[in-house]
Amino acid sequence: MSVQLNTALETPKPVPGSGFTGSTDDQKVLLEISHLSKNFGGLQAISDVSLNLRAGIITTLVGPNGAGKTTLFNMITGHIPPTEGNVRWQGESVIAKAPWKIARAGIARTFQDLRLFTHMTVEENILTMMEPGSWLWQPGGKSRKAKRLDKVSRILERTGLTDKRHTRALDLAYAERKFLSLARIMATDSRLWLLDEPASGLDPNSYNLFLQLLREEVKEGITVCIIEHNLDIVVNISDRIAFLDQGKLLADGEPQTILNDPALAAIYFGER
Amino acid sequence: MTAYILNLLVLISVYAILSTTLNFIIGYAGIFSLAHAVFFGIGGYTAALVAMHVTPEFFVAVPVAMAAAAVTSLLLALPALRVRGEYFVAASLGLQVLAVTLFSEWKSFTGGLGGVIGIPAVEMFGYPVYKPWQFLLMSLICLTIIIVIIRTLVHTSFGRSLKAIRDSESAALASGKNITVIKTLSVVLSSALAAVAGALYAFYMSFINVESFMLDTSVLVMAMVIIGGTATILGPLLGAALLMLMPSALTYLTFLPQTEIGSIQQIVYGMAMVLLMIFRPGGIVSSHPGGSK
Amino acid sequence: MLFLQLLANGLQVGAIYALTAAGFSLIFGSTKIFHFAHGATFAIAAYLFHFALTGLGLHWTFAVAVSATSAVVFGVLLDRFMYAPIQRHEGSFFTVFVASFGIGIVVQNLLGSVFGRGFMSVPTPLSNSVEVIPGLYLSPLNGLAILCAIACFAALHFFLTRTFTGKGLRALSENPELVRTFGLSPRRLSTYAFALGSLLVVPGAIFTAAGTGINPAVGHHVMLISLAATIVGGIGSLRGAACAGLLIGVAENLAMWKLGTQWSEAITFAILFFFIIFKPSGFFGRATVS
Numbered sequence: 001m002s003v004q005l006n007t008a009l010e011t012p013k014p015v016p017g018s019g020f021t022g023s024t025d026d027q028k029v030l031l032e033i034s035h036l037s038k039n040f041g042g043l044q045a046i047s048d049v050s051l052n053l054r055a056g057i058i059t060t061l062v063g064p065n066g067a068g069k070t071t072l073f074n075m076i077t078g079h080i081p082p083t084e085g086n087v088r089w090q091g092e093s094v095i096a097k098a099p100w101k102i103a104r105a106g107i108a109r110t111f112q113d114l115r116l117f118t119h120m121t122v123e124e125n126i127l128t129m130m131e132p133g134s135w136l137w138q139p140g141g142k143s144r145k146a147k148r149l150d151k152v153s154r155i156l157e158r159t160g161l162t163d164k165r166h167t168r169a170l171d172l173a174y175a176e177r178k179f180l181s182l183a184r185i186m187a188t189d190s191r192l193w194l195l196d197e198p199a200s201g202l203d204p205n206s207y208n209l210f211l212q213l214l215r216e217e218v219k220e221g222i223t224v225c226i227i228e229h230n231l232d233i234v235v236n237i238s239d240r241i242a243f244l245d246q247g248k249l250l251a252d253g254e255p256q257t258i259l260n261d262p263a264l265a266a267i268y269f270g271e272r
Numbered sequence: 273m274t275a276y277i278l279n280l281l282v283l284i285s286v287y288a289i290l291s292t293t294l295n296f297i298i299g300y301a302g303i304f305s306l307a308h309a310v311f312f313g314i315g316g317y318t319a320a321l322v323a324m325h326v327t328p329e330f331f332v333a334v335p336v337a338m339a340a341a342a343v344t345s346l347l348l349a350l351p352a353l354r355v356r357g358e359y360f361v362a363a364s365l366g367l368q369v370l371a372v373t374l375f376s377e378w379k380s381f382t383g384g385l386g387g388v389i390g391i392p393a394v395e396m397f398g399y400p401v402y403k404p405w406q407f408l409l410m411s412l413i414c415l416t417i418i419i420v421i422i423r424t425l426v427h428t429s430f431g432r433s434l435k436a437i438r439d440s441e442s443a444a445l446a447s448g449k450n451i452t453v454i455k456t457l458s459v460v461l462s463s464a465l466a467a468v469a470g471a472l473y474a475f476y477m478s479f480i481n482v483e484s485f486m487l488d489t490s491v492l493v494m495a496m497v498i499i500g501g502t503a504t505i506l507g508p509l510l511g512a513a514l515l516m517l518m519p520s521a522l523t524y525l526t527f528l529p530q531t532e533i534g535s536i537q538q539i540v541y542g543m544a545m546v547l548l549m550i551f552r553p554g555g556i557v558s559s560h561p562g563g564s565k
Numbered sequence: 566m567l568f569l570q571l572l573a574n575g576l577q578v579g580a581i582y583a584l585t586a587a588g589f590s591l592i593f594g595s596t597k598i599f600h601f602a603h604g605a606t607f608a609i610a611a612y613l614f615h616f617a618l619t620g621l622g623l624h625w626t627f628a629v630a631v632s633a634t635s636a637v638v639f640g641v642l643l644d645r646f647m648y649a650p651i652q653r654h655e656g657s658f659f660t661v662f663v664a665s666f667g668i669g670i671v672v673q674n675l676l677g678s679v680f681g682r683g684f685m686s687v688p689t690p691l692s693n694s695v696e697v698i699p700g701l702y703l704s705p706l707n708g709l710a711i712l713c714a715i716a717c718f719a720a721l722h723f724f725l726t727r728t729f730t731g732k733g734l735r736a737l738s739e740n741p742e743l744v745r746t747f748g749l750s751p752r753r754l755s756t757y758a759f760a761l762g763s764l765l766v767v768p769g770a771i772f773t774a775a776g777t778g779i780n781p782a783v784g785h786h787v788m789l790i791s792l793a794a795t796i797v798g799g800i801g802s803l804r805g806a807a808c809a810g811l812l813i814g815v816a817e818n819l820a821m822w823k824l825g826t827q828w829s830e831a832i833t834f835a836i837l838f839f840f841i842i843f844k845p846s847g848f849f850g851r852a853t854v855s
Contacts, residue, residue, distance in 0.1 A: 077446060103448035115443035117436045119503070128436050131429035132448030188447065304659060351842040357658060358599060358800075362792050363841050366834030369789065373831040491670070498663055535674040542674070545667030549660045550650050 017239040017255070018058045018218040024240045024254065027054035030223050031076070031107075031192055036085030038071055038247075045071045046247040049085075053192065058214065058224045060234050063244035064268060069227045070112060072244070073194050077109050078102045089192070104132055108190035110181045112197050112227075118170040122161055122180055125169055126152050129187040151187065158213060159183045175206045182213065193217070195226045199233055211237055235259065243268075278404040282476055284516045285411040289418055289469035291496040291508035293462045296422050298494070299502030300431060301458045302438030304357065306490050307348060307364035310371040311341040311463040313485030315470020317375070317382050320391045320480060328392045328475075330401075330410075337471045338464040345463035349456045368487050375482040387481025394475040401475075411472050418465050423505055425461075434458055435503075495541045499548060501555030510557055515541060566700030571818040577707045577776075579814020580714035581769035583807040585787050586794035587721065588765030590806035592640075593795060594738040595758040598648055599658060601665035604788025605672035606763045610636040610770035611779045612676050618687050633767045640763030643668065644756055669784065677781035686778030710772040717768055718807065721761075725803075730757055738801060786830070793837040799847030808848055812836075 031053035038046040046068045053059055061069050074080040076087055078099035087095045094102050117125050130148050133139075156162045159179040164172060169180060178198065185193055199210050214237065218224055228234050234241065234255075241258040243251040245267050251258050258264060290312060297303040318337040326332065352363035375382045382388065393402040394410075401410055425431050436444040437451050444451050474480050492515060500511025518540065522533050548555060589603045613635045617628035647668065651660050686692075691709065694702035725731040733749045734757060769787070773779055791806075794813055798805025813833050820832035840847060 079442060079445070098450075099442075099445040100448050100450050103446050109446050111443065111446075115440040117439040117443065119439055120432065120435050124432055124435070128429070128432040129447045131432065133429070184447070298659070302659065304662065351838065355841065355845045359796060359841055359845060361599075361662065362796050362837060365789060365792070366837045370831045370834050370838075373827055377827060491666070494663075494666075532678050535678045538674045539671050542667040542670030546647060546664045546671070549664035549667070550647065550654075553651075553654070553657075553660045 017237060018056075018215050018224075020057050020218070020239045024054060024057050027057055029053070030055050030090055031225075032086075032088040033072075033076070034086045034088070036072070036075060036087065037083050038068075038075060038080065039083045044247055046075070046082075049244070049247070049249045051242055051249060051252060053223055053225050054240070055223050056218060056221060057239035058218055058226065058237055059240045059242060060238040061225060061227045061242050061244060062229070062234055062268070063250075065229075066246075067244040068247040069244055070196055071247075073109060073196060073227065076102075076194060077107060100132070103188075103190075106189065106191045107194065108185045108188045108192070109194040110185055110196055110198055114177055114181050116169040116177060116180055116184075119168060121166050121168055122156070122172070122183075123152055123165045125180060126155055126183050126187045129184045155183050155186050158186070158216075160209065175202055178202060178206070178210070182210065186213075186217070191221070191223060193222055193224045195224065197227055197229065199228070200230065207233070275404065278408055280516065280520070282404070282408050282411050282472075284513050285408070285415045286469045286473050286476070287493065287496065287516055288509050288512040289415050289472070290466055290493045291500065291512045292415075292419055292422060292505075293465040293469075294493050295497045295502060295504075295508040296425075296465075297458050297462045298497055299504070299507075300426055300438065301434040301455060302357070303353075303455060303459065304361045305348075305364040305459070305462075306361060306487065306494065307368040307371070308462075308466055308493050309485045309487070309489035310368055311345060311466040312470045312473070312489065313371065313375055313480075313482070314341045314344055315467025316474040316480045316485070317388065317470075318467070319471035320388045320474045321381065323392050323394065323475070324388075324390070328395045328400075329398070330394050330396045333394070333475075334468055334471045337467045341467035341470075342460045342464040345460050346456070349459040353452055353455045353459070365487075368490055372482060372486050375485060382482065385482065387479060388474070389479045391474050391478045391480070393478075407476055411476075414468055414472060418468065419505060419509075421465070426505075430454070430457075492541075495545060498555055499541065499544050501557030504555070504557045507555050507557040511555070567822060568819075569701050571822050572815060573701065573703055573707060575815035575818035576811070577710045577772075577814070578818065579811035580711045581772055581810075582787075582790050582794060582814045583810030584714055584717055584769045585766045586791040586798070586806040586810035587718070587803045588762040589788075589791040590795045590798065590800075590803050591734070591765070592758050592762035594801045594803070595734050596644075596648075596737070596755045598644075598652075598755075599662045599665060600643075600648075600759075600762070601662060601788060601792075602643060602668045602672070603762070603766070603791055604784035604786070605669045606636050606639050606784075607766040607770050607787045608672060608676055608779070608781065608784030609639050610767050611774040611783060612680055614771050615685060615687055615774045615779065616680070629767070629771060632771060633764060636763045636767050636770070637760045640759040641756055644759040648755075649752070669788070673781050673784060676784075680781075682781055684778045684780045685774075687775045689775050692776055704776075706772060706776050710768075710776070713768045713772070717765065721765070721803070724761070730754070734758055734761075789830075790833060793833050796845075797837060797840045797847050799849040802847070802849035805847055805849035 029052040033049060033051045036046055036049045037044070049072065061072070063069055071080065075082045078094070078097050078101070081096045085095070086093055089105060089107060094105060117128065120128070127148060130151070156165055159182060161176060161179055161183060164176060169177065172180060182198060199207050202210060214224060226237065238255045240253065241255050242249060243258055243264055250267070251261065251264055290308060294305065294308045297305055315337040318340040319333040322333040322336050348363060348367050352360045376385050378384070393400045395401065396410070401407055433444070433449050433454050436447070436449065437454060441451060473484070496511030496515050497508050498511070499514065500509065501507025518537055519533065522528060522537060528536055552558065585603070585607060589600060592598060592600045592603065610632045614628050614632035617623045617631040618625060623631070647664055648661060651664055691705045694704040697703045725735055733754050737751060737754050737758070773783065790810065790813055794809035795806045798807065798809035813836065816832050816836060817829045820829045
């Protein structure tokens with residue numbers, strides 16, 4: 001602790017991560033994962049993982065392929081029930097609740113394979129995220145609708161998709177699809193974003209824009225957890241890192257600590 | 273000649289209602305039902321019963337028919353929509369087969385294999401509608417209203433939710449949509465409107481029996497939707513017209529053995545379905561050959 | 566006694582259903598293709614057996630060969646020339662299902678046009694029943710059908726657990742990605758799945774042609790049962806599909822006893838509904854995660 005304070009006095013802290021300065025341990029815990037386990041008919045995909053996601057920072061979930069990162073996300077969002085354990089969101093247990101209820105409680109996610117609404121336009125993709133209700137029409141009439149369309153326009157501007165407003169999702173280029181995936185999540189009122197490899201395969205310009213957008217959102221108070229393989233991105237964006245391997249949480253802390261650990265590096269790069 | 277054309281047009285409108293309502297769930301929601309003829313039948317039998325025992329007033333018989341179909345569709349939707357899409361297909365197939373047996377055996381409701389005869393002419397506000405051109409007008413109005421309803425729904429948030437579910441259920445769930453309720457609503461709506469077609473059919477023919485409501489009919493309507501074009505408004509209409517005209521068109525090809533016309537018809541639309549799925553899954557009317565699914 | 570008779574009939578029919586359902590389940594489990602035309606394969610195998618035997622006058626071994634070849638060829642051709650192009654373009658469940666359905670309609674009507682729509686069966690002394698015990702009539706065909714089914718299942722089990730291709734097929738249903746790392750191509754395996762799945766209908770087709778008789782709608786009927794059995798047995802489980810097929814065969818016959826023949830088809834679907842409501846994963850299936 002004291003070492004950190006000294007460094008802060010001596011040199012201005014560089015701005016990796018979200019721009020967050022200070023100790024991530026002090027941030028409020030919004031999502032508590034306790035002793036989560038998942039067994040798929042004999043295969044232990046997740047073993048006793050306990051992790052906290054804190055407000056206002058970006059936590060990156062790293063680990064080799066098959067470590068169980070997406071499975072962890074699936075359990076948080078209710079797409080898969082856990083074998084054991086609990087997840088509390090803002091104090092309330094959300095474990096094994098229906099995915100749509102969890103989404104409405106404020107947890108949003110993207111998918112590694114995007115799962116865009118392929119035959120709908122970009123505008124419709126974003127608009128529909130703002131309309132979770134199952135009623136035949138949305139309340140508020142024309143004025144609310146105009147407000148929603150406004151919001152869509154703003155999101156399109158920020159993600160650089162304004163020209164593609166009426167293009168079908170399946171006709172978009174790769175980078176545009178990634179941004180649409182982000183745009184969709186931006187349209188919701190969620191406070192926690194779970195992003196599954198959101199920037200993979202993006203060219204440098206796009207990825208800078210992407211990180212920029214993330215940082216803006218985090219400043220607004222969104223909590224972000226990203227699954228990422230690209231070390232560059234991990235180094236650049238993380239305020240906190242959680243290292244998962246073979247279903248177990250091996251480490252959870254500040255980027256400096258984790259990235260400098262030789263044992264973890266060995267696992268990550270495949271030398272066991 | 274005019275009688276012949278009027279007859280054809282009435283039948284086309286009836287089937288167009290069926291194809292439009294089936295397209296609502298297949299094309300927009302991605303729910304494949306092979307049981308549409310069941311709701312056609314329930315609509316017909318219910319309307320007939322009401323007309324014969326209570327009143328032939330359109331505005332009584334038809335809503336009751338719609339209610340009957342809506343309730344029955346819940347029987348199908350509630351269990352089958354909770355699980356994967358393939359289950360719904362199987363369950364709808366099951367319902368269709370069960371329904372045919374029920375229609376054939378439940379004599380008090382359906383008259384058994386003999387069917388229901390002597391259905392009185394329908395009345396609108398007390399006015400009997402029995403002249404062919406009057407009936408055609410009535411059917412076309414019903415068709416138009418139904419098209420407007422469906423088109424409106426498709427362009428609202430409900431329509432977007434349906435399409436989202438069709439394109440990716442997991443993403444739709446992750447966006448807070450209660451997909452089971454949405455899917456159930458769409459099935460109930462589609463079935464209730466199909467019952468209108470059934471009522472119209474019963475009044476028009478004055479006689480109905482189980483033969484019009486078997487799996488063959490469900491398949492025919494599905495073919496209309498697919499060939500015409502899914503997820504479009506025009507597609508099902510085109511499909512209905514094409515497939516209703518096909519039998520007559522085929523009789524003009526005199527080199528075809530007349531006894532085989534029924535088979536040939538089915539072979540033609542079977543092959544059309546196959547070829548379309550390979551080359552143009554969106555159907556004839558689709559804007560993109562790749563299909564709007 | 567009637568009960569035993571119906572049970573015996575039910576077991577025979579059930580054995581046929583079990584095989585056909587296993588074929589469908591194998592195809593669907595490995596390739597995820599909803600091969601609705603499986604019933605058409607059955608119909609083709611049955612009709613060509615009949616034609617080879619009575620129309621062409623071939624010896625029954627040749628007729629069996631003709632039947633088997635036609636089934637396998639049909640299945641593989643569909644895979645190559647219909648399902649593969651569709652999967653290359655878009656390959657959604659809908660497109661595959663509709664095409665499959667379309668082909669089923671075409672085949673059913675072609676068979677009807679070419680061979681006639683009435684019921685036909687192959688005259689054979691094997692179908693003559695003998696009163697085994699008072700009130701119980703069995704024919705050699707009954708016993709043969711059941712024995713044949715058992716033999717086929719044993720062979721299938723051996724193939725799937727001992728041979729390389731067999732294991733590849735099982736891997737395909739669990740994890741298509743893994744298959745590639747072992748040097749097998751999913752495309753190739755898919756062809757094998759169709760070949761094997763289609764082959765499995767042949768014994769059933771032959772026994773039906775020789776026993777109860779066939780008409781063009783037989784493929785349709787068999788398809789519905791295979792589908793119901795696959796779901797009731799549990800998607801992904803061959804054992805389940807087979808057991809369910811057997812159960813359905815017996816239930817159908819017992820239903821005939823208590824409810825009359827017109828309800829026998831309905832019974833199958835009542836069973837299906839029951840499972841969908843209460844136990845969608847079926848007997849042995851895995852959990853249905855969307």
